Amino acid sequence: MQQLDQIFVTLKAWVLGQVPEPLQVPASIVLSIVPITLVFPAMFALTTVAERKLLGRIQNRLGPNRVGPFGFLQWAADGLKTITKEDIVPRNADKVVHFLAPVVLLVSALLAYSVIPFGRNMSAIEIDAGILFFFAVGAGTELAVFMAGWSSRNKYALLGAMRAIAQMISYELPLLLAALTVVMATGSLNPNDMVAAQEGGRGWGAIVPNWFVFTPWGFVGCVLFLIAAAAESNRSPFDLPEAESEIIAGYFVEYSGMKFATFFLAEYLGLFVISSMCVVLFLGGWHAPFPFFWCDWIPSWAWFISKLACIVLLYIWMRGTLPRLRIDQLMNFAWKFMLPMALINLVVVAVWKYTRPWDYFGAELVRWLLCVGLLALPYLLLGRNLLRNRKWGPRTYRYAS
Amino acid sequence: MDAPFLIAAALTLLSAIAAISLRNLVHCALCLSLTFLGLAALYLQLGAQFVGLTQIVVNVGAVAIVIVFAILLTRSADQPDASRFNKGAIWVGLICAAVFATLVVSINTSYVSMKSGAPAPPLTVEKIGHELMGRYVLPLEAVALLLTAALIGAVIIAMKEPNGKGGAQ
Amino acid sequence: MNIPGKGILTGMAQTAKNFVGSYVSKERMTTVQYPEEREPAHEAARNFPFLVFDKDPEAGLRCVACKICEKECPPQCIYIVMQRDENGKPTKQPETFDIDVSVCMSCQICVEVCPFEAIKMDTDYEYGEFDRFGGLLLGKDRLAKSNEYFHKIHPTEASEVDARLDKERKAKETGDKAKAAKLAALAKKAENAEKIVEGAKAEK
Numbered sequence: 001m002q003q004l005d006q007i008f009v010t011l012k013a014w015v016l017g018q019v020p021e022p023l024q025v026p027a028s029i030v031l032s033i034v035p036i037t038l039v040f041p042a043m044f045a046l047t048t049v050a051e052r053k054l055l056g057r058i059q060n061r062l063g064p065n066r067v068g069p070f071g072f073l074q075w076a077a078d079g080l081k082t083i084t085k086e087d088i089v090p091r092n093a094d095k096v097v098h099f100l101a102p103v104v105l106l107v108s109a110l111l112a113y114s115v116i117p118f119g120r121n122m123s124a125i126e127i128d129a130g131i132l133f134f135f136a137v138g139a140g141t142e143l144a145v146f147m148a149g150w151s152s153r154n155k156y157a158l159l160g161a162m163r164a165i166a167q168m169i170s171y172e173l174p175l176l177l178a179a180l181t182v183v184m185a186t187g188s189l190n191p192n193d194m195v196a197a198q199e200g201g202r203g204w205g206a207i208v209p210n211w212f213v214f215t216p217w218g219f220v221g222c223v224l225f226l227i228a229a230a231a232e233s234n235r236s237p238f239d240l241p242e243a244e245s246e247i248i249a250g251y252f253v254e255y256s257g258m259k260f261a262t263f264f265l266a267e268y269l270g271l272f273v274i275s276s277m278c279v280v281l282f283l284g285g286w287h288a289p290f291p292f293f294w295c296d297w298i299p300s301w302a303w304f305i306s307k308l309a310c311i312v313l314l315y316i317w318m319r320g321t322l323p324r325l326r327i328d329q330l331m332n333f334a335w336k337f338m339l340p341m342a343l344i345n346l347v348v349v350a351v352w353k354y355t356r357p358w359d360y361f362g363a364e365l366v367r368w369l370l371c372v373g374l375l376a377l378p379y380l381l382l383g384r385n386l387l388r389n390r391k392w393g394p395r396t397y398r399y400a401s
Numbered sequence: 402m403d404a405p406f407l408i409a410a411a412l413t414l415l416s417a418i419a420a421i422s423l424r425n426l427v428h429c430a431l432c433l434s435l436t437f438l439g440l441a442a443l444y445l446q447l448g449a450q451f452v453g454l455t456q457i458v459v460n461v462g463a464v465a466i467v468i469v470f471a472i473l474l475t476r477s478a479d480q481p482d483a484s485r486f487n488k489g490a491i492w493v494g495l496i497c498a499a500v501f502a503t504l505v506v507s508i509n510t511s512y513v514s515m516k517s518g519a520p521a522p523p524l525t526v527e528k529i530g531h532e533l534m535g536r537y538v539l540p541l542e543a544v545a546l547l548l549t550a551a552l553i554g555a556v557i558i559a560m561k562e563p564n565g566k567g568g569a570q
Numbered sequence: 571m572n573i574p575g576k577g578i579l580t581g582m583a584q585t586a587k588n589f590v591g592s593y594v595s596k597e598r599m600t601t602v603q604y605p606e607e608r609e610p611a612h613e614a615a616r617n618f619p620f621l622v623f624d625k626d627p628e629a630g631l632r633c634v635a636c637k638i639c640e641k642e643c644p645p646q647c648i649y650i651v652m653q654r655d656e657n658g659k660p661t662k663q664p665e666t667f668d669i670d671v672s673v674c675m676s677c678q679i680c681v682e683v684c685p686f687e688a689i690k691m692d693t694d695y696e697y698g699e700f701d702r703f704g705g706l707l708l709g710k711d712r713l714a715k716s717n718e719y720f721h722k723i724h725p726t727e728a729s730e731v732d733a734r735l736d737k738e739r740k741a742k743e744t745g746d747k748a749k750a751a752k753l754a755a756l757a758k759k760a761e762n763a764e765k766i767v768e769g770a771k772a773e774k
Contacts, residue, residue, distance in 0.1 A: 061592075136441075
């Protein structure tokens, strides 16, 4: 079991042993990069098919079922199609920026993978401020989106870019604050430390894993993180920046062929990496959920990938269910609900952390009730406020009229 | 003077020059964010992870975007300016030179450079946190108060509607 | 009590039900997987016109090349050339009858205006061709379809048409008899007149 768990680590060490001494550092770098650039695009390919099949089933359709067994080779057909399509650049476009935008987007999405621990001893780079690195490279996405939208010289592209940036900036705050709860709880910015802090279980027979999602603040943080992550990666119901029915495809409307595919790829890679971060922060990283012996037979990376797949499926499910938000609903939701909830959640983490030394009888129950109450009351109040029926008067435009 | 430093320094300098000399304002803003990235790379090279990464989060992720937005909302990016230099260039140059000289002198005579040779203690994130929450808690709170005031002010300016009609209800 | 977020969960449950249901119940899945399975065409279905013939596909065509449909066709996708015998007399048969189905808009006006019940709407929809100019220009040979085929695709309409045609034929037959009698009477009259004229001449 140990061998299977560490198979990639030992494989890498073995390959490194074969290369001569001066080449070991670059070889090590390449050996860390190549699996990431192979595994996740492959996962992207499979996800596109799975998403279409799932959405089809949700709408009582069949979904793609022609190419390959059950249509599971659809990705190859789509890939070939996009590669062979003509690459059209608008005459008035800013050629250099237009070309760079998908590259920047893809690079910043791929860079974020480097700090995720995909299994035991399996992260590409281990740095102290891993979480910070993750959010820092995420900043590149916003610039890339702006570059794409601005350089296309298309009003829909620019509108999409403006929407995207407004949305990303608004939702980055709750995202960061939700991640900050875990930083507060573990006292570290290193993803590996966070995974280590979620080892083991509690309760009778250690049946409830020590994942942060099974604490009041962790649950709320996880939900907030997932919602904000959907908004960050432009997933439905937050797909305003690329709303097909209003602004065609938003900021990448003027892209075709392989560049369009690159946008598509980068978007899904962004979704995977932010879901991976959610797994690391709240769902126990690569730890097995139960303390049973057979759980140890399944290697840690398999647990990680299956948790990741669950989150991606959840996103697909959400896409099949929820209609797109309006821009004012989006903003109200971010600033009047997500942000206050994230801030209150920070307070709750502090309460949770400082009530830990209590050890009289029933202290655990009091602690839980206190934290749940502290979260439930604001939730109800904020939710009520958000859902309150407003009277919409005739709108006057300050600049346009 | 190793290769990574040279690359990062060259990137910072070249993109900074591009940021002030390019005609298209949006290009300038993009080059400016590249400059921020180069600076962050320099910080990371010095082992200051927290500062370097925060530099990217704040300057590339927020400041550059705000600059770009300001350009887009206030003026057309197409019109080339009449001249690349304006009359105040000499004064600006003089002031810049003065600031640079002051910085060089103060760094060279500072406490840190006096005890060069002794390795600086590794500055971890945890340590920064303790310092901010302990020794520098008063300045931190002052800054927080200032920012809150600025935020409220911005909201009040944004909320102002002509005769209280229209706009977002 | 109105708990915020309840609606989202209800919606998610509904789509999950749809998802599971699509594997369990056959009625949910309305997809017909086209090339392998086809839905039987509805009787009211109609897309492109065809020419009806009785018995013989060439001589039995009901069309008499009157060109009314050609004139009425809004997109002008019908082209008719009248057939003439060696004396240049129309034989009441079309020499050419072309319909360009790439132009046809399935308006059915040709069917409405045809006085001879010769052109009707088809239900066939598989007109895919590799040659988009020649391939979609249907000639007389491809347009001509038997009355039995018409009965098969639009049974109600076909029976009505047949009944009407029968009635017309009968009416024509009785009309013919009346006409013959009338003609005979006329001829007699003419003969009489001739006689009278001749008699008058003789008198002179």
